[in-house]
Amino acid sequence: MNAVKQPIKFVHKLCDWYRANRRDLPFRENPDPYRILVSELMLQQTQMDTVIPYYMRFIEQFPNVASLAAASPESVLKAWEGLGYYRRARYLHQTAQTIMHKHNGVFPKTVSALKQLPGIGNYTAGAIASIAFNLPVPAVDGNVIRVMSRVLAEDCDFSQRKNVQQLEVLLEQLIQHDRPSDFTQALMELGALVCQKKPRCERCPVNAHCLAYANNEMMRYPHMPAKAQKTKLSYYVFLIGNSEQGYVFQKRPEDGLLAGLLQLPQYAGPFQTACKLLEEDLGISIVKTESLFLVHHVFTHIIWDMQVIHTIITDDASLTLHTLDNLPGTLSKAHRKILERLEK
Ligand code: SF4
Numbered sequence: 629m630n631a632v633k634q635p636i637k638f639v640h641k642l643c644d645w646y647r648a649n650r651r652d653l654p655f656r657e658n659p660d661p662y663r664i665l666v667s668e669l670m671l672q673q674t675q676m677d678t679v680i681p682y683y684m685r686f687i688e689q690f691p692n693v694a695s696l697a698a699a700s701p702e703s704v705l706k707a708w709e710g711l712g713y714y715r716r717a718r719y720l721h722q723t724a725q726t727i728m729h730k731h732n733g734v735f736p737k738t739v740s741a742l743k744q745l746p747g748i749g750n751y752t753a754g755a756i757a758s759i760a761f762n763l764p765v766p767a768v769d770g771n772v773i774r775v776m777s778r779v780l781a782e783d784c785d786f787s788q789r790k791n792v793q794q795l796e797v798l799l800e801q802l803i804q805h806d807r808p809s810d811f812t813q814a815l816m817e818l819g820a821l822v823c824q825k826k827p828r829c830e831r832c833p834v835n836a837h838c839l840a841y842a843n844n845e846m847m848r849y850p851h852m853p854a855k856a857q858k859t860k861l862s863y864y865v866f867l868i869g870n871s872e873q874g875y876v877f878q879k880r881p882e883d884g885l886l887a888g889l890l891q892l893p894q895y896a897g898p899f900q901t902a903c904k905l906l907e908e909d910l911g912i913s914i915v916k917t918e919s920l921f922l923v924h925h926v927f928t929h930i931i932w933d934m935q936v937i938h939t940i941i942t943d944d945a946s947l948t949l950h951t952l953d954n955l956p957g958t959l960s961k962a963h964r965k966i967l968e969r970l971e972k
Pocket of ligand 1: 775778779822823824827828829830832833834835836838840841846
């Protein structure tokens with residue numbers, strides 16, 4: 629891996645720029661490890677503008693580790709509702725409980741202990757250690773990879789852990805030259821505000837150190853290997869009920885994709901098999917079905933194609949119907965889309 633030109637100057641220019649230009653973000657007001665953890669997990673798959681109101685509400689409802697650890701899983705998922713990728717909320721809840729039960733309510737301060745907590749990997753451990761504890765530990769996320777691959781004119785494949793590790797070693801040396809907390813946030817902030825996909829190099833505080841800029845090859849980095857094709861899965865989704873009285877919902881299994889969330893009854897085809905499974909699971913008899921519309925939902929690695937079927941059944945008083953206002957849990961975003969489409 630290439631070296632940074634004049635590394636000490638690079639670090640000071642970067643950190644000075646950060647201190648003068650950083651955004652006032654709510655989790656920067658009081659960078660305690662709990663707040664950094666909540667913000668970092670929320671930001672992992674979600675844009676900053678979307679995260680901020682969720683973060684504010686979450687911290688108001690669960691202001692510290694103890695309050696989150698004592699909450700019910702349902703109330704944590706409810707507070708997360710709409711952010712998607714609910715595994716993050718489960719990990720956050722489990723981490724709070726682990727800190728209360730195993731660490732007497734005190735966040736561990738070493739990277740190796742942080743990485744033992746549920747859902748905390750190299751990046752999140754580095755972010756907490758450097759931002760909250762001011763320890764010289766790097767945190768490499770997509771923003772940092774974009775900035776550093778350009779500064780170094782490095783076109784290796786950063787989806788490979790060994791290349792990220794090399795970058796971590798280099799950043800570990802750089803971070804020693806200023807406040808670790810500022811250095812980590814400065815790299816992230818530069819990636820978010822200046823070294824964006826289309827970089828604004830003329831206003832970049834470290835353009836004199838940037839090899840990609842010197843060679844006018846900024847768009848060549850970071851090297852992006854071709855993404856694997858997403859797997860398409862097709863389902864039938866059965867609408868039993870109506871918008872006034874509500875619909876029948878099922879709870880998904882406690883592990884796997886969308887674990888424990890609510891959904892409308894959903895089965896893979898062929899259609900006759902899906903109908904039979906629905907009848908067996910709910911103990912009902914289908915009288916009539918009508919195909920309504922198709923809804924797509926894209927996950928990280930898969931796409932769901934959901935054919936929505938309006939379903940009339942023989943009267944069955946044992947079925948409980950719920951509207952969106954009185955759901956007994958958190959509805960998956962994929963199926964919320966279906967109900968929103970019905971309301972249009
Ligand atoms: S000079 Fe341009 S490409 Fe280089 S770090 Fe700055 S913004 Fe990014």
